[in-house]
Amino acid sequence: MLYMGVDIGSASSKCVIMDGSACFVAKAVVPSGTGTSGPERAVKEALRISGAGTEQISFSIATGYGRNTFTAAGDRVSELSCHAKGAVWILPGVRTVIDIGGQDAKALAINDEGRLVNFVMNDKCAAGTGRFLDVMARVLETEVGELAELDEKADGVVQISSTCAVFAESEVISQLANNAPIPNLVAGIHRSAAARAASLLKRVGITEPVLMTGGVANNAGVVRALAVTLGVEIRTSPFSQTAGALGAALIAIEKQRK
Numbered sequence: 001m002l003y004m005g006v007d008i009g010s011a012s013s014k015c016v017i018m019d020g021s022a023c024f025v026a027k028a029v030v031p032s033g034t035g036t037s038g039p040e041r042a043v044k045e046a047l048r049i050s051g052a053g054t055e056q057i058s059f060s061i062a063t064g065y066g067r068n069t070f071t072a073a074g075d076r077v078s079e080l081s082c083h084a085k086g087a088v089w090i091l092p093g094v095r096t097v098i099d100i101g102g103q104d105a106k107a108l109a110i111n112d113e114g115r116l117v118n119f120v121m122n123d124k125c126a127a128g129t130g131r132f133l134d135v136m137a138r139v140l141e142t143e144v145g146e147l148a149e150l151d152e153k154a155d156g157v158v159q160i161s162s163t164c165a166v167f168a169e170s171e172v173i174s175q176l177a178n179n180a181p182i183p184n185l186v187a188g189i190h191r192s193a194a195a196r197a198a199s200l201l202k203r204v205g206i207t208e209p210v211l212m213t214g215g216v217a218n219n220a221g222v223v224r225a226l227a228v229t230l231g232v233e234i235r236t237s238p239f240s241q242t243a244g245a246l247g248a249a250l251i252a253i254e255k256q257r258k
C-alpha cells in the first residue's frame, strides 16, 4: 500500500508518494498553489510517475497554507510538523532547518532525537521570501530559475539597503536606470534575502548540520549567500522543495499504523 503527502503552498503544490516502509516512490511539483488546479495536478502527476492508481493510496495528509481547501485528503497537519519530519528524512541528524517558500520563511530547531523544539517565522513581510525573488526577477526581465547563474557572473555586489520588498523593488529599478550590472544587482538581491534568512536562523539558534528547504533552496545564489553570511555550510537536497509533502506522507504512514 502507498501513502501520500500533499503540500499546498502559496506559490506551488507538491505531492509525494511513499510506501509503508517510508521509501520514496514518486514526487511532483506544480508551480501553482492554493486556489488553483495545482494540488489536483500535482497528485495526478505523482500518481502517473508511480504507476499507481488512487485506490492504492491507503491514507493521505494535506499540509501547507491551502491544506483546508483540499478535501480529498484523509487528514490535515500543520506545516511545521511536516517540514520537521521531512527534513529529518532528507538529512538524518539535521539540527537546524531554514525553509523559504513563496510567501513566508521559517527557521526550525530540531533536537538530537529528530523532534521540533523551537521555530521562528516571518509571514508578515515579503522581504527575503520567494515572492521577493520572483518580483525582482520580473523587474530584471529574467526568470527566477536564471538568478543563480546570473549571480555567478557578478564581479561585485550592489547593496540593496531597503529591508521592505516594495522599497527594495524601487531601489533595483533605480539601480537599473543607473546602468548597474545585472549580475551584481542579482548578487545584492541574494545577499538581501540571505540577510533575512540569517536573522531568522540566529533567532532560533544555529546548530549544524543546517538544511535549507522550500522552493528557494533551488536558488543556489541564495544558498551561497546564506552560507557566506553565516560562515556555516548550508545543505540542500533534490527533495528540499518537497520537504513538507514528504513529512505529510511520513505522518500518513504513522497515522495509518495507529
Ligand code: ADP
Binding pocket: 008, 009, 010, 011, 012, 013, 033, 064, 100, 101, 102, 103, 104, 129, 130, 131, 133, 134, 144, 145, 146, 213, 214, 215, 216, 217, 218, 219, 241
Ligand atoms: P510555497 O510552498 O509557499 O508555495 P515553495 O516552497 O514552492 O513555496 O517556493 C516557491 C519559491 O521558490 C518561488 O517563489 C521561487 O522564488 C522559488 N523557486 C521555485 N523553483 C525555483 C527554481 N527552479 N529556481 C529558483 N527558485 C525557485
